Amino acid sequence: MQDKSKYRRMYTLEEIDRIVERSILNMNIMGEPASLYEPIEYMIGIGGKRIRPRLCLATYSLFENNISTEIIYPALSLEIFHEFTLIHDDIMDNADTRRNQMTVYKKWGNNVAILSGDVMSILAYRYLAASPAGSLPDVLNLFSTTAAQVCEGQQYDMDYEQLPFITREDYIKMIGLKTGVLLACSAKMGALLAKASSEICDALYDFGYKLGIAFQITDDYLDTFGNEQVFGKKIGGDIINNKKSWLLVECLRLAANGNKMTSLDNIMAMGEDCQKEKIAAMQQLYVELGVKESAKEAILEYQKKAMDAIENVGLSVEQIQQLREFSEQIIHREK
């Protein structure tokens, strides 16, 4: 048999996916009192696309081919932190369901959701602490700076809800904090753990940030134009809540410049009793004003910006190809 260990080769993205899935299944979260830890296990169990740990391991494996516990654990801390923010966000947004399941707040109440979330953010730091001692200070500082920014993004999101109008710049700033910086942190963390040069670490941060924005616009797009069966949640939630998604922000801009402001106001004023009609009317307006098409363009534009960020920092064709493949998975997803 051939001894593969002699050959330096990158993990494939599929191999990384399997490592992440297996590691999450093997996490031992339960503790005492069970009333505190059950919601955490539940939340991790129902979760998602695991993009953050996958991105972290993907950038790590550009440089190193030994993914061990002290690399997997910090990667998982990104997922744990993300899931913690969702638990608290769902309280603030009064959200009843997530990923077709009851939210923690709905299932166990406000207080348990607050406290389980708190433990979960601490748990993220416990996983982070497994980083190799030599990388720990940098990894810890990056993580904490990012974590605070994610909270700032959520606060902007809540503040913006009170405003009738926000600009595209406001939107990008807000999702840059809410989503961009954590993907940026994920991409950079893998490179930090692999002891890549600071130039490459910074370039990967930038890559992750831009990709995070492409990711969020994709999310906004799918919430309105996705396939309900595949997407896994009701289409049109953002429309019903007048949520300042990329689509609505762009629509507000175009309507203000054109003669569609009254139509838009009328749609936004439609109530609980005509949700279906509201969704259909808004979808139609988005198509008419070209918002649907320009969302697709914006996604590609930010993916391109992400790829541009890692040009000319000395990465090989193979390394760049791996990152391109990752970015395409992000923007071509249907769920």
Next chain:
Amino acid sequence: MQDKSKYRRMYTLEEIDRIVERSILNMNIMGEPASLYEPIEYMIGIGGKRIRPRLCLATYSLFENNISTEIIYPALSLEIFHEFTLIHDDIMDNADTRRNQMTVYKKWGNNVAILSGDVMSILAYRYLAASPAGSLPDVLNLFSTTAAQVCEGQQYDMDYEQLPFITREDYIKMIGLKTGVLLACSAKMGALLAKASSEICDALYDFGYKLGIAFQITDDYLDTFGNEQVFGKKIGGDIINNKKSWLLVECLRLAANGNKMTSLDNIMAMGEDCQKEKIAAMQQLYVELGVKESAKEAILEYQKKAMDAIENVGLSVEQIQQLREFSEQIIHREK
């Protein structure tokens, strides 16, 4: 002039107090958006006795006489974490006031209190990350383990509220987690930062834990028998809420063994409209059953246990005296 720097001497507790106060005043917390950071500045501003950073610096200064930023910051992280737990506890307890001021939740609402608390817990880690790199892994693990335990204690506290009766062991377990472990962590962290032996670190952990229990029983005692002017908040809050304080837990035990269960039940059933009478009646029952006196004894007993914990680990008479003085400040306080 005499060059004092040549002489190795311990900081006095008063000097440590001044360092802590000055460092807290100099903290630069504000960030953007202000709606997120104002509540944090407010909470730090109105706070308290600063016992945790004081204890951390006190144990550090048993071994080292150079208290610099990389020691002060981790000490402050203990205070920041503690204040964060208070913000979230006040939501869960529907508490309107703390330290004679409106609570964050009352002043800014639920959502801001959740999110500002979240940022504050992250801020604690940012301060912790200033620890010297050599101590960082140990300090970080100690802190995270402790932080999770504090949340567990709060969950037990909420779970116990639903029970008609808890034992003294239940109570000690609960306050051991809610209060004991954070003082234990504070005492040990100072020793870790000073690179003391693991035997001494563990002894100081034990010292802090026992002292934390003495501290909490003192708190419970003052809530019922303190001087309102000096204590700084209304006397009798625990009585009105039937809170399972050390006094009530002991009273339940004695009343169940004697013939006072009916009196106790009647007092506990007294409503909103006769708060003054309820407080007076419970105070009297506590005196009659000897609960008041045995609380004082329990405080002294735990202080003694704290001091016993640091015997025979090679500390000097002077070092032990410093810790004794600290412990006496804790239990002889009137606020």
